Amino acid sequence: MWQVVGQDRAVSLFQRSLERGTLAHAYLLVGPPHVGKMTLALNLAQAVNCAVAEPPCGECASCQKIALRKHADVQIIGLSSNGNSAEAKPRAEIGIAQIREVQHSSNLPPFEGRSRVFIIDGAEQLSTEAANCLLKTLEEPAGGVIFILLATSDRLLPATVVSRCQQLELPPLATTEVEAALSSRWGVELEKAQLLARLCRGCLGWAVSAAVDDGLLRQRAERIDRLLDVSTADYEERFAYAAELVTRFSQNRGLVWEVLDLWLNWWHDLLLVKTGCSNHIINVDMLATLADWASGYSLVQIRDFITNIQAAKEHLRQNASPRLVLEVLMLSIPRRGSQ
Numbered sequence: 647m648w649q650v651v652g653q654d655r656a657v658s659l660f661q662r663s664l665e666r667g668t669l670a671h672a673y674l675l676v677g678p679p680h681v682g683k684m685t686l687a688l689n690l691a692q693a694v695n696c697a698v699a700e701p702p703c704g705e706c707a708s709c710q711k712i713a714l715r716k717h718a719d720v721q722i723i724g725l726s727s728n729g730n731s732a733e734a735k736p737r738a739e740i741g742i743a744q745i746r747e748v749q750h751s752s753n754l755p756p757f758e759g760r761s762r763v764f765i766i767d768g769a770e771q772l773s774t775e776a777a778n779c780l781l782k783t784l785e786e787p788a789g790g791v792i793f794i795l796l797a798t799s800d801r802l803l804p805a806t807v808v809s810r811c812q813q814l815e816l817p818p819l820a821t822t823e824v825e826a827a828l829s830s831r832w833g834v835e836l837e838k839a840q841l842l843a844r845l846c847r848g849c850l851g852w853a854v855s856a857a858v859d860d861g862l863l864r865q866r867a868e869r870i871d872r873l874l875d876v877s878t879a880d881y882e883e884r885f886a887y888a889a890e891l892v893t894r895f896s897q898n899r900g901l902v903w904e905v906l907d908l909w910l911n912w913w914h915d916l917l918l919v920k921t922g923c924s925n926h927i928i929n930v931d932m933l934a935t936l937a938d939w940a941s942g943y944s945l946v947q948i949r950d951f952i953t954n955i956q957a958a959k960e961h962l963r964q965n966a967s968p969r970l971v972l973e974v975l976m977l978s979i980p981r982r983g984s985q
């Protein structure tokens with residue numbers, strides 16, 4: 647049974663190719679973080695190595711080893727496999743040495759299974775040299791070897807590498823799908839499942855992590871508290887917060903994107919509450935606070951600030967000065983009651 651939730655299109659394509667013996671040598675799975683790329687890749691690795699008639703069974707010795715990431719023929723290559731941490735080194739790369747190693751082992755026969763599978767997690771972090779080396783391997787694939795590249799966007803990879811892979815998009819799941827999976831598979835209680843299903847924006851992996859690790863919800867609560875504090879703060883405090891974000895941006899861009907996304911969701915919720923569409927909000931556990939804050943702003947103020955957050959994200963994406971972008975954003979937070 648395929649463990650991945652949703653992603654019916656990709657699953658049925660794999661299923662058909664398995665039945666017909668027409669699997670590609672290389673796949674590129676593209677989708678937002680935590681949408682299920684790794685789960686699907688491990689499922690495919692199980693399917694090609696599973697011992698039963700209708701693979702992947704998820705229960706045979708081979709399937710279990712792969713799920714535990716302990717199968718000799720299924721290798722996961724990524725930043726962490728090299729002892730690098732994305733958090734410590736923002737511009738860390740998957741280096742040439744790692745891909746040379748892959749190149750070497752892809753020419754060896756499988757050790758305990760039927761097919762060697764190489765999963766390259768965060769393929770957008772391949773260094774140019776590493777990508778070129780991988781390209782050579784993809785151009786002359788050894789028989790029975792499957793490469794699965796995982797990335798958040800195909801535009802972050804060299805076109806030459808992309809063209810060698812069969813590309814599959816993994817879209818975010820529907821809120822109802824996430825909610826149902828959380829309660830049926832992970833036994834999450836209804837109210838929490840409803841909240842997590844909204845907060846994760848279709849990326850089930852985040853919701854599952856948050857269900858087992860309270861730290862993620864605590865972090866969200868802290869970020870919302872901070873947002874509310876800064877929204878009533880004077881200029882000095884707003885500058886201080888901008889400076890704090892700038893420092894974090896230089897260490898780990900991902901964290902600042904998360905904060906800006908949270909801001910965007912919050913202000914979008916304010917807009918929904920203001921226009922009487924509360925049943926569509928994301929922060930369902932904060933409705934009373936949202937209603938209170940929404941009453942302090944005019945519709946135009948809320949709408950304008952949402953535009954400002956979106957513009958800030960776009961400017962950061964285009965490599966504008968983070969300090970300038972974040973200071974301008976913080977100073978443009980509308981004043982409550984000044985409508």
Ligand SMILES: [Zn+2]
Pocket residue numbers: 692695696697698701702703704705706707708709710
């Ligand atoms: Zn199996």
